Amino acid sequence: MASKINVHYYDLPMREALNLLAKIAQQTPDTVRAFLERLDSTSELVRIDNESFAAAGASHSFLVLYPSKPLLDFFSATFASEDDGV
Secondary structure (H helix, E strand, O other): OOOEEEEEEOOOOHHHHHHHHHHHHHHOHHHHHHHHHHOOOHHHHEEEEEEOOOOOOOOEEEEEEEEOHHHHHHHHHHHHHHHOOO
């Protein structure tokens, strides 16, 4: 029996976070490029948690995608600088 993997988005949904990153990139591409270059890899954009809601031996696993701390920190810094008029 094949396992089924369900992917869920919580908090600031990953899809929304990546859309926001794309919008920021359109406005300030050099800022986003510098942020991405500081990451070891683009996998640092996402934090993946495996949540076991099912009983042992069940054929379902849940992967939960969250924006990573570096990505959330980048959003905070970006919006803080906008508030400061930078």
